[in-house]
Amino acid sequence: MSDKAPWITYRPELKVLxxxxxxxxxxxxxxxxxGFVRAVYRACDAAGVDYMEIGYKNSPEAFPREKYGxxxxxxEDDLLRIVGDHKAKGSAMKLAAMADASKSDCETDIIPAxxxxxxxxxxxxxxxxxxxxxxxxxxxxxxxxxxxxNLMAVSNISETEIDTVLEAIAATPASTMVIVDSFGHLYxxxxxxxxxxxxxxxxxxxxxxxxxxxxxxxxxxxxxIEAIILGCNRVDSTIFGFGRGAGNCHTELLLGFLRNPxxxxxxxxxxxxxxxxxxxxxxxxxxxxxxxxxxxxxxxxRAAIEWRAGETPDDFLGFYDKxxxx
Amino acid sequence: MSDKAPWITYRPELKVLxxxxxxxxxxxxxxxxxGFVRAVYRACDAAGVDYMEIGYKNSPEAFPREKYGxxxxxxEDDLLRIVGDHKAKGSAMKLAAMADASKSDCETDIIPAxxxxxxxxxxxxxxxxxxxxxxxxxxxxxxxxxxxxNLMAVSNISETEIDTVLEAIAATPASTMVIVDSFGHLYxxxxxxxxxxxxxxxxxxxxxxxxxxxxxxxxxxxxxIEAIILGCNRVDSTIFGFGRGAGNCHTELLLGFLRNPxxxxxxxxxxxxxxxxxxxxxxxxxxxxxxxxxxxxxxxxRAAIEWRAGETPDDFLGFYDKxxxx
Numbered sequence: 001m002s003d004k005a006p007w008i009t010y011r012p013e014l015k016v017l018x019x020x021x022x023x024x025x026x027x028x029x030x031x032x033x034x035g036f037v038r039a040v041y042r043a044c045d046a047a048g049v050d051y052m053e054i055g056y057k058n059s060p061e062a063f064p065r066e067k068y069g070x071x072x073x074x075x076e077d078d079l080l081r082i083v084g085d086h087k088a089k090g091s092a093m094k095l096a097a098m099a100d101a102s103k104s105d106c107e108t109d110i111i112p113a114x115x116x117x118x119x120x121x122x123x124x125x126x127x128x129x130x131x132x133x134x135x136x137x138x139x140x141x142x143x144x145x146x147x148x149x150n151l152m153a154v155s156n157i158s159e160t161e162i163d164t165v166l167e168a169i170a171a172t173p174a175s176t177m178v179i180v181d182s183f184g185h186l187y188x189x190x191x192x193x194x195x196x197x198x199x200x201x202x203x204x205x206x207x208x209x210x211x212x213x214x215x216x217x218x219x220x221x222x223x224x225i226e227a228i229i230l231g232c233n234r235v236d237s238t239i240f241g242f243g244r245g246a247g248n249c250h251t252e253l254l255l256g257f258l259r260n261p262x263x264x265x266x267x268x269x270x271x272x273x274x275x276x277x278x279x280x281x282x283x284x285x286x287x288x289x290x291x292x293x294x295x296x297x298x299x300x301x302r303a304a305i306e307w308r309a310g311e312t313p314d315d316f317l318g319f320y321d322k323x324x325x326x
Numbered sequence: 327m328s329d330k331a332p333w334i335t336y337r338p339e340l341k342v343l344x345x346x347x348x349x350x351x352x353x354x355x356x357x358x359x360x361g362f363v364r365a366v367y368r369a370c371d372a373a374g375v376d377y378m379e380i381g382y383k384n385s386p387e388a389f390p391r392e393k394y395g396x397x398x399x400x401x402e403d404d405l406l407r408i409v410g411d412h413k414a415k416g417s418a419m420k421l422a423a424m425a426d427a428s429k430s431d432c433e434t435d436i437i438p439a440x441x442x443x444x445x446x447x448x449x450x451x452x453x454x455x456x457x458x459x460x461x462x463x464x465x466x467x468x469x470x471x472x473x474x475x476n477l478m479a480v481s482n483i484s485e486t487e488i489d490t491v492l493e494a495i496a497a498t499p500a501s502t503m504v505i506v507d508s509f510g511h512l513y514x515x516x517x518x519x520x521x522x523x524x525x526x527x528x529x530x531x532x533x534x535x536x537x538x539x540x541x542x543x544x545x546x547x548x549x550x551i552e553a554i555i556l557g558c559n560r561v562d563s564t565i566f567g568f569g570r571g572a573g574n575c576h577t578e579l580l581l582g583f584l585r586n587p588x589x590x591x592x593x594x595x596x597x598x599x600x601x602x603x604x605x606x607x608x609x610x611x612x613x614x615x616x617x618x619x620x621x622x623x624x625x626x627x628r629a630a631i632e633w634r635a636g637e638t639p640d641d642f643l644g645f646y647d648k649x650x651x652x
Binding site for chain 2: 006007187188189190215217218219220221222223225226229250252253256257265266269270272273277289292293296314315316317320321
């Protein structure tokens with residue numbers, strides 16, 4: 001990568017993870033029809049995306065099957081129905097699923113990697129769940145998966161807590177520690193500080209740093225670029241920014257920015273016009289004003305999601321006054 | 327401004343210019359009804375915005391009155407009808423208008439500043455028009471206005487051309503030289519390089535650096551923040567991002583980010599819900615996929631605007647293939 005005009009070069013080790021189905025499914029309880037999931041799978045594969053995260057490996061006890069769609073659980077037969085014998089196809093793309101601390105049954109639901117189309121398990125956790133996350137990472141690793149540690153809502157905890165989490169994760173076999181801005185609150189100087197903190201704590205472990213940004217302040221793509229500039233080699237995005245609340249860094253922006261010739265923007269544009277335009281007419285997401293406000297206030301988007309589903313969704317002033325008063 | 331957590335402090339000398347009417351008017355030929363312009367004026371004033379750019383001081387010969395609304399020309403009686411004797415009101419907000427090189431009659435249309443509600447004339451020009459821009463700045467300055475130099479489409483010219491423009495502008499009385507990313511193509515490392523180039527060339531002149539960003543890649547707010555971090559003290563934005571093509575840096579995001587207690591977000595949220603939601607249903611702008619594509623390609627948004635007005639506006643793939651083939 002050139003120092004002079006890095007924007008026309010690339011870093012081969014940089015890998016893109018598309019989490020469209022996993023993150024977007026938080027809006028609709030992961031109730032997608034098979035055709036949609038298959039279209040996203042094919043688009044990611046054709047676009048040269050490195051990892052596709054197809055859902056959660058969470059437990060049907062926490063998320064009953066009558067209420068949630070198959071991509072909240074990623075049962076092996078559901079996976080096979082969509083992706084077939086993925087690993088035998090010779091695709092360069094790997095499949096991932098996320099497991100939430102306290103909401104998954106890792107011990108029973110994660111089968112050996114050589115029997116699954118999945119190659120990666122990403123463990124999502126809040127700071128206070130780090131002991132459980134360490135166990136989950138260890139188990140998934142022992143089952144043959146690449147693993148990552150995704151500490152959520154990092155804008156909402158202290159530096160001391162972050163350091164404690166990093167120390168615990170450093171000792172695990174996770175390949176990657178992801179900076180997760182769940183509230184879409186951070187801007188670039190904060191990304192810089194976190195990246196430096198993560199890098200220093202994980203020095204010598206060989207771990208990569210990842211970035212997962214939300215778009216509350218229209219900064220998801222910018223913060224992803226910032227992390228890339230700093231040296232981050234694992235970056236998350238979703239097609240058309242599909243994701244809960246304000247949504248995510250857009251895959252089509254990210255691939256359009258990266259210069260690695262292995263990436264191909266066309267399949268992403270195609271799946272957007274064939275599937276996502278219609279989806280956006282039925283389901284709402286994106287950096288709407290109430291999400292701008294929760295982002296600015298470093299608050300969970302929950303209140304904004306409820307406001308948009310309420311009786312006066314466009315009363316932005318009412319929402320702002322409510323949050324300030326709360 | 328603290329070095330440790332600058333995001334909770336502020337720089338008093340940082341000034342915001344809202345160019346909603348001026349830039350947004352490029353979509354509809356500046357044909358706004360008086361009530362809308364008055365609502366924006368009142369919102370900006372109440373929000374503590376430092377400058378409101380209310381339109382162009384361009385010539386009726388270049389833009390006939392039967393085709394363009396009053397804010398393409400900013401005739402003094404049109405201004406008075408909306409803002410009254412603005413300078414006598416004791417508002418901290420100053421009013422600005424933009425004059426385009428080759429498209430305005432500065433010599434005849436710009437009256438002495440002490441007879442006008444306007445306090446600032448911003449001169450917009452392409453690199454090859456710099457000799458005319460220098461004359462226009464000199465004239466407006468002689469008439470008592472604060473002036474700025476806005477070199478447009480900076481992503482589309484060479485460094486040598488930029489240096490030549492900066493050398494010419496350094497000798498003028500312009501208070502500010504603005505980095506204008508007309509195509510919405512730049513990302514933060516390029517903003518850094520431009521900022522450093524502008525700063526070095528204008529060293530010792532006392533000029534401020536401004537930023538005017540477009541949102542093709544959802545980077546308008548991020549690039550504005552970046553310029554602020556670097557030291558830029560004059561920043562442009564528009565309410566709800568209203569502006570031609572992909573639109574601009576959102577005033578509501580910017581004010582929500584700045585910590586100067588003189589800024590007040592509420593009036594901006596109010597005018598958005600009372601006026602801009604309805605406007606957005608009638609007029610299209612924002613970082614839609616075709617604007618993403620022209621931004622990525624460093625192209626004028628013209629082709630995307632035409633595509634969106636054509637018969638297959640949602641055929642993003644068709645648009646992409648057309649641009650790649652062109």
